[in-house]
Amino acid sequence: MKTILVLDDSKKLHGLVIDGLKAFGSVTTRKTKDLIVKSATDGMEAASVLSRFKVDLIVTDIEGPESDGFQLMAYLKKSGLRDIPVIAVTTANPPEVITMLEQMGVADYVKKPFVLLELLEKMLDVFDESSKALMSDFNVPNFLQALKMEKKTCTLKINAKGKVGQLHVEDGELVDAETDKSTGDRAAIEILGWENTKLKVEALSSNKKRIEGTIMHLLMLAAHAGEREADVDPTSESVLDEVAMLAAGRHDMEARKKLTAFIKANMRNHEGWLWYSRVADKMEAVEKSLSNAKKLAPKDPEVLTEIQKIELAKKELKGKEFWRCPFCRVPLNVKVLECPYCRALLSIDKEWFSPAEDANQEILQEAVVRYASVVAWEANPDAYYYLGLAYLNLQQWEKGLEQLNNTVETFQDNEFYAGQLQMLMNLVTTSEDIFSQGTVEKEIGSDLTPTTVGGHGKKKILVVESSPAIRKAITITLSKRGHEVIEAEDGLESLNCLDKTRPDVILMDVVLPKLDAKSVLSVIRDNSGLADIPVIVLTTNKRGLFKWGKNKLNGTTAFLHKPFDLSELIDTTEKFLV
Numbered sequence: 001m002k003t004i005l006v007l008d009d010s011k012k013l014h015g016l017v018i019d020g021l022k023a024f025g026s027v028t029t030r031k032t033k034d035l036i037v038k039s040a041t042d043g044m045e046a047a048s049v050l051s052r053f054k055v056d057l058i059v060t061d062i063e064g065p066e067s068d069g070f071q072l073m074a075y076l077k078k079s080g081l082r083d084i085p086v087i088a089v090t091t092a093n094p095p096e097v098i099t100m101l102e103q104m105g106v107a108d109y110v111k112k113p114f115v116l117l118e119l120l121e122k123m124l125d126v127f128d129e130s131s132k133a134l135m136s137d138f139n140v141p142n143f144l145q146a147l148k149m150e151k152k153t154c155t156l157k158i159n160a161k162g163k164v165g166q167l168h169v170e171d172g173e174l175v176d177a178e179t180d181k182s183t184g185d186r187a188a189i190e191i192l193g194w195e196n197t198k199l200k201v202e203a204l205s206s207n208k209k210r211i212e213g214t215i216m217h218l219l220m221l222a223a224h225a226g227e228r229e230a231d232v233d234p235t236s237e238s239v240l241d242e243v244a245m246l247a248a249g250r251h252d253m254e255a256r257k258k259l260t261a262f263i264k265a266n267m268r269n270h271e272g273w274l275w276y277s278r279v280a281d282k283m284e285a286v287e288k289s290l291s292n293a294k295k296l297a298p299k300d301p302e303v304l305t306e307i308q309k310i311e312l313a314k315k316e317l318k319g320k321e322f323w324r325c326p327f328c329r330v331p332l333n334v335k336v337l338e339c340p341y342c343r344a345l346l347s348i349d350k351e352w353f354s355p356a357e358d359a360n361q362e363i364l365q366e367a368v369v370r371y372a373s374v375v376a377w378e379a380n381p382d383a384y385y386y387l388g389l390a391y392l393n394l395q396q397w398e399k400g401l402e403q404l405n406n407t408v409e410t411f412q413d414n415e416f417y418a419g420q421l422q423m424l425m426n427l428v429t430t431s432e433d434i435f436s437q438g439t440v441e442k443e444i445g446s447d448l449t450p451t452t453v454g455g456h457g458k459k460k461i462l463v464v465e466s467s468p469a470i471r472k473a474i475t476i477t478l479s480k481r482g483h484e485v486i487e488a489e490d491g492l493e494s495l496n497c498l499d500k501t502r503p504d505v506i507l508m509d510v511v512l513p514k515l516d517a518k519s520v521l522s523v524i525r526d527n528s529g530l531a532d533i534p535v536i537v538l539t540t541n542k543r544g545l546f547k548w549g550k551n552k553l554n555g556t557t558a559f560l561h562k563p564f565d566l567s568e569l570i571d572t573t574e575k576f577l578v
Contacts (some may be wrong), residue, residue: 001033001035001125002035002057003035003036003037003038003053003054003055003056003057004034004035004036004037004038004055004056004057004059005016005037005038005039005040005046005049005053005055005057005058005059006037006038006039006058006059006070007040007041007046007058007060007061007072008039008041008042008060008089009041009042009061010041010059011039011041012433013059013061013089013184014037014039014118016116016265016407017037017059017120017123017248018037020116020119020120021035021037021126022115029123029233030101033428034266034571038055042090043071043072043075045096046058046072046075047061047075047079047518050076050079050081052481053436055081055084055157056085056127056177056212056577057084057085057086057087057107057123057126057127058072058076058084058085058086059086059087059088059089059123060085060086060087060088060089060120060371061090062088062089062090062101063091063368063369064092069086069088069089070369070373071371072086073086073106074547075194076494077145077277079109081365082142082143083242084502085107085126085352086106086107087106087107087109087122087123087126088101088106088108088109088110088112089109089110089111089112089118089119090109090110090111090112090367090369091112091362091365092337094203097249097349100368101373103155103536105400106457106532107126108122108125108126109250112124113393119384125459135262136482138158139190139195139268140167140192140199141192141215141219142167142195143156144156144174144215145201145215146358147169147172148169148173148215148447151171151172152171152172153169153170153171153172153204154169154170154201154202154203154204155167155169155199155202155203155204155206156168156169156199156200156202156203157199157200157201157202158191158194158197158199159197159198159199159200160194160196160197160198160551161196163179163180164179164180164322165177165178165179165180165187165190165191165194166178166205166206167188167191168204168205168206168207169204170204170207173207174188174215174218174413175206175210175211175487176206176207176208176209176210176211177191177210177211178206178363179191183210184211184212185211185212185218185464186208187248188222189218189222189510190222192218192219192222195223199424212549216378217247217360220319228419229465233370239258239259239262240271240272240275242258243255243258243259243262243275246258247275247278247329248370248371248373248374249378249380249382249383250326250380250383252279252281252324254508255275256276256280256281259272259275259276260276263276268296269290269305270296270297270300271293271295273289273290273292273296274289274293274300274302274303274306275292275367276289277289277306277310278292280331283314283317283320283322284311286331287310289443290306290307290310292302293306294307307367307548309328309329309330309341310330310331312328312330312333312340312341313331313340313341316332316333316336316340317333318333319330319332319333321334322334325339325342325344325346326346326367326382326386326389327339327342327344327360327363327364327367327390327393328341328344328360329365329385330342334347337349337376338356340361341360342360342364343358343359343360344356344359344360344364344389344390344393345357345359345392346389346425346451347389347420348420348424348427349360349423350423350426352427352470352481353393353424353427354425355392355395361394362569364390364393364394365394366396367386367387368387368390368391369388371383371386371387371390371441372382372387375387375455379410379411381410381411381414381417382409384403384407384411385404385407385408385409385417385420385506387403388400388401388402388404388406389404390401390509391403392424395470396564397428397468397472397473398468398471401425401428401469401472401473401476402423402472404417404419404420404424405422405476407421408421414432421476424473424564425473425476425566426475426524426565427562428469428470428473429470429473429474429562429563429564429565429566429569430563430564430565432533433446452507458482458483458484459483459484459504459505459506460483460484460486460501460502460504461478461483461484461485461486461503461504461506461507461573462485462486462488462494462497462498462503462505462506462507462508462509463478463485463486463487463488463489463507464488464490464491464493464494464506464507464508464509464517464520465487465508465509465538466487466489466490466511466512466513467509471487471489473566474507474569477566477569477570478569478570480571481570481574483577485516486501486503489513490512490513490514490515491513491515491516491517491520492514492518493507493511493513493514494506494515494516494520495515495520495523498516498524501528502530502533503533504533504534504576504577505533505535505536505573505576505577506524506532506533506534506535506536507536507538507560507573508520508521508536508537508538509537509538509539510537510540517537521535534557534558535557535558536557536558536559536560536562536572536576537558537559537560538559538560538561538571539559539560539561539562540560540561540563557576558572558576560572
């Protein structure tokens, strides 16, 4: 008996899998009757299923607004469930994106729109593979990534076909490696190239710092070493996969070095020239590379698309210096705020952030996959920031805010990221129509600096707000003041929260789905254990506010009128944290 967890927003995929397995079982000898299919529409529901059932396979939508496959894979690693195979469903198709999905450890993937039979075959193939001993065939890079996320300290003893080595990990970082013949980077490169590995986790036996390179860099070198051992030409096109990974992390200089050597050995490979045009830092080199690519492959759609980008860029560029769009890689003027090709916004301005309706959704979805993969591998500040910006351009406001907050917390010394987060949250709460153009009257400064409020200590605040963007902005602001914030998106969920915990203050919007604020307040004031909790009501209706104040409805403690400044939110809330 095997259990499959299907994660997608609409449950359409869940229904397809169930119906497909029934039909598939009637026309094939492969076993499908013993497969149980569970569903989840978001990460929380998926975690609940994983806690209650032994799941043998996960099929997840990578880019769904709620069913975020990357977050689920991160959860699996943190929760000790990294051995569960994952099949990713994605709209992205470029080779570099597929390479990154494979690097993240997915068992397989299908691209939308897909033929259901293809997905079913892949699912059953995974179960056929699972008959092999999972405990003895570890993916060492994925295991190292899990240790990094959990900041574990240990020594990995690794055996592969008679070869023995050790990887020493301290606080999640690979610090040393040893084989019979070498130590440090050289030993790590050798071990990372081994296949059919068996490993044993032991207490750390060496904390010497002899590793200099990043895991990603060591993996690339290991791939080259593997090619040489197999007598494969080291200039084979697998180098282009490495280049794609480097470009995704915006390591363009290193990518150019690899491509220079590759092109010298493969002058008639149009993909090498195409990739060089994408990472070159001089327009002359860009145009020459594309010219060579076109001569070699005059009808290749990727080459033709890249030529269109460059023609557009040349019309827009005002000088020789340029940088590249983080999403479509078109050359841009240094201080441009919007890409003329993919129409994505490239930073948050203090007065506006309104993504264009015609922004290229496919390019942005591919960027999410790309940057999420890089973030999973390395602490790359560009990847962290542009992942958040990609979510915002897709108008997935809550994910964008959360990722920008992760960026600020990960790179605390970077004032630019902190300023971008502050501006965005101020725009969320001071705009009548979220993210519409308008002037922000007041900016937040040190209010967003992590701190513990003097005299109050850590307090518990329940935020009940149906807008994901406003709710997340409030949560981030109050969390950085040292408070514990509990979120609820509707009135019914707020009562469920109050049934489990007693907050010190409640912030609640007037208009709520499922159960409105008046009904929630009535329940609170009729409950002797909750009646004395201060309740601050958020409202956009001044007339409604006057009516509530006049009638003293349900003993509301205070009102905060939308739009509001974050400093006003802090001042109003902390008055009642005594």
